Amino acid sequence: MIWGRLAPPATMGGMTASPWFASPDEAASRLHAAGYLPDPASATTSYLAGALEKPLLVEGPAGVGKTELAKAVARACGADLVRLQCYEGLDEARALYEWNYRKQLLRIQAAGGSETWEQAHDDIFAEEFLLARPLLTAIRRDEPTVLLIDEIDKADVEVEGLLLEVLSDFQVTIPELGTVTATRRPFVVLTSNATRELSEAVKRRCLYLHLDYPDVEREREIVTAQVPELDRHIASQLVETVARVRELELKKAPSIAESVDWARTLVALEIGDLDERAIAETLGVILKHRSDHERAVKELRLRS
Template sequence: MTWFSSPDDASSRLHGAGYLADAATATTTFLAGALEKPLLIEGPAGVGKTELAKAVARATGADLIRLQCYEGLDEARALYEWNYKKQLLRIQASSGDEGWSETHDDIFTDEFLLSRPLLTAIRRDEPTVLLIDEVDKTDVEVEGLLLEVLSDFQVTIPELGTVAATRRPFVVLTSNATRELSEAVKRRCLYLHLDYPDAAREREIVTSQVPGLDDAVAGQLVDVVARLRELELKKAPSIAESVDWARTLIALEIDDLDEAAVRQTLGVVLKHASDHARAVKELRLASR
């Protein structure tokens, strides 16, 4: 499958899927498909890393399989595990005349295999986007598993042998850069760094997602969000929260984002009390 025919094609089709990609993002996305290499995307939370993988799936008609990473994630949750309860029932139901070797061969088959995201993506014949989300939250040991998968797109199951991909998935790894990933993982990937967009692009994103938003209000919103991101906050507003704020203004029929409107709706974009207090102080909003 040819995921995208060119960077321009990637840009156009991603735009049609609701994702406004700049030139670097469109080019790297095209190359990830053309070279069949995983795409590692780093950047702060809320800049559209996960959304890019979803947009690729929407734009190409592929199914999305997501592995959400977290501390303590192990092979059984990422790759596969055996259905031990079902195996035990099979053993108990086997006749006394049946030897252990026959029973052993019987219970280590696909029928008793619980396929997790990595193995599921490798075994699929249909176009698939594999999203390995927030890979920096996993333990270092999990990277060894990812190396095997990302190197040859195959997995070895001792009881069944080696399972190789017949159709390579489009792989996207996202990271908030809370820890440095190994050079071995990075070497196998194309790299893309996403940051918060500039004012013009964020305004374009917001207005495309919220068509009824007045242009002047969109400009005010983007300006306030940019000022908020310059503050030392626990959680800076994401692009998705900018869009939510725009939808909030539409719902409240606010046609001027003045100090009163900002104060009234600030909870849509700031989710910590300390951030709210800092914003009120730094933006010199009346605290009443």
């Protein structure tokens, strides 16, 4: 599903659109080469996000590769990654910019009262006193940049208002300096664990991609790509066990990254067969809550 009207990749806002990928197939191959195994929907939306210069909202449970997709785009395209980690209490000063008040005060003190207020104002609200945060940093860069706005659903609703100008026009307005408009639009990825509903205003400005836990075959492909020294038989046992564990009522289901960690654990311990005892002894790699561990031992009938 894709939100928003799809416009042709032409000249936008005085800039010539420059697709990050030439086609969905190229996106798939380059992401694969960067260590990320995209499904067709991921490859297609990644291509469109670059070609249409629209932000990409990636939603799904924790640990399915949402953040890793943004990192893979940066690796595949030789771009720098600028990350805004969202959290409750995030404000404009941490997301956009703030003034270096200590440096401004020193500048006023150094003037010794010899300047008028207008002169002092122009001096202290200058570029050298500005502290750029992730959103402004990404907007001002001339080099290829991936802007990752991670876990937007953890931030307060008010933060979404700060994003609208960036997501719509790729610009930031600083009252004292004016409007900063991107000369080279970043590739923007927003991730959400869907712990709350995002505003329609944000959704309307984005393309949309939903990622879920992969099926057994695909997860085996991911695990063996990340841990090539893992025996294929054990890899099959591992992903089948993880699939069974995810079906349980847990506080936190194992992520793909934890499946990969488990694979590396089995290699490190030189375990040749993932039997009940081996599972019970290494279950802490994929389950991080005591109640989840106890439920898995009980439901899978493991010998703890």
